[in-house]
Amino acid sequence: MSRSRDAVHEILRQSAAFRSAQDIFTEMRADGSKIGLTTIYRALQALNDDGRVDVLRTDDGEAVYRACATSAHHHHLVCRGCGLTVEVDGPDVEVWAERVGAEHGFTAITHTVEVFGTCAACAKG
Amino acid sequence: MSRSRDAVHEILRQSAAFRSAQDIFTEMRADGSKIGLTTIYRALQALNDDGRVDVLRTDDGEAVYRACATSAHHHHLVCRGCGLTVEVDGPDVEVWAERVGAEHGFTAITHTVEVFGTCAACAKG
DNA sequence: AACCGTTTTGACAATCATTTTCATTTTCTG
DNA sequence: CAGAAAATGAAAATGATTGTCAAAACGGTT
Numbered sequence: 001m002s003r004s005r006d007a008v009h010e011i012l013r014q015s016a017a018f019r020s021a022q023d024i025f026t027e028m029r030a031d032g033s034k035i036g037l038t039t040i041y042r043a044l045q046a047l048n049d050d051g052r053v054d055v056l057r058t059d060d061g062e063a064v065y066r067a068c069a070t071s072a073h074h075h076h077l078v079c080r081g082c083g084l085t086v087e088v089d090g091p092d093v094e095v096w097a098e099r100v101g102a103e104h105g106f107t108a109i110t111h112t113v114e115v116f117g118t119c120a121a122c123a124k125g
Numbered sequence: 126m127s128r129s130r131d132a133v134h135e136i137l138r139q140s141a142a143f144r145s146a147q148d149i150f151t152e153m154r155a156d157g158s159k160i161g162l163t164t165i166y167r168a169l170q171a172l173n174d175d176g177r178v179d180v181l182r183t184d185d186g187e188a189v190y191r192a193c194a195t196s197a198h199h200h201h202l203v204c205r206g207c208g209l210t211v212e213v214d215g216p217d218v219e220v221w222a223e224r225v226g227a228e229h230g231f232t233a234i235t236h237t238v239e240v241f242g243t244c245a246a247c248a249k250g
Numbered sequence: 251a252a253c254c255g256t257t258t259t260g261a262c263a264a265t266c267a268t269t270t271t272c273a274t275t276t277t278c279t280g
Numbered sequence: 281c282a283g284a285a286a287a288t289g290a291a292a293a294t295g296a297t298t299g300t301c302a303a304a305a306c307g308g309t310t
Contacts, residue, residue: 002287003276022267036289041268061186061296062267077229088225093218097240100213104202106242113238115222117231127258128305147296161260166297186267187296 004035008043009067012053017083018064018076056114077115081122088115129160133168134192137178142208143189143201181239202240206247213240 011024021044025037044065047053053065056076068074068087077086093113101109136149146169150162169190172178178190181201193199193212202211218238226234
């Protein structure tokens with residue numbers, strides 16, 4: 001529901017990179033929208049609750065969001081330069097995480113795995 | 126150098142969990158120290174620059190620190206209940222990350238991998 | 251011990267992302 | 281269309297972190 005939420009979702013769909021709330025706000029305002037920053041935060045939170053967008057934290061603690069193609073469990077390969085993101089799979093990693101947890105008596109294992117690098121385009125400068 | 130920095134380092138050494146700046150501040154003040162919060166932030170930053178402490182972000186974006194036993198590359202298995210942390214190794218994961226990056230033309234690959242779970246003690250309640 | 255330049259420290263203000271509050275507007279539903 | 285419920289935006293409140301700056305602690309030197 002809600003027009004704003006769809007608009008925010010749409011912005012994310014059109015971007016291959018993770019985007020911050022401020023970032024989305026700036027783009028939408030530039031496009032003539034009168035949306036408020038608060039609404040964007042609410043939309044992102046709702047989209048995330050519904051599993052429609054993924055969120056991760058940058059090194060400086062800012063939350064960034066992305067509309068991923070799949071809702072299945074996956075990881076990200078993110079370009080440090082332009083933010084270009086590729087969704088990747090890591091069956092071995094899933095198994096490893098479970099095993100490591102079990103070996104130390106931990107249960108209800110979850111994990112976060114993100115891979116960073118410089119994409120081919122950015123490497124050229 | 127600096128007394129405060131050693132004091133902060135010492136607090137971390139005595140904890141198996143990741144700790145926040147505020148958290149460390151509260152403990153030191155309770156112990157009678159007159160240290161300021163600013164100094165703690167500076168100490169943590171310096172210790173991190175020197176590679177003496179690891180840092181990671183909680184889900185709500187707070188930075189938490191830990192003095193790890195090894196300075197070599199490793200990952201963490203963290204208890205969601207008490208924060209108890211075990212340093213773990215994942216050779217397969219390193220290889221996987223490199224391969225995934227290379228497959229997509231990315232260079233200068235790095236990665237973050239953290240495993241969360243409930244430790245045996247916390248599972249008992 | 252008194253002196254002096256350097257480093258460290260801590261109180262306080264400033265920043266920045268995010269959340270809350272609250273009154274207004276929009277959307278639904280009957 | 282009325283009236284209730286949900287959504288919105290502006291502005292204030294939070295909370296972590298950083299910047300500022302003057303006071304305090306050091307270190308080495310007479």
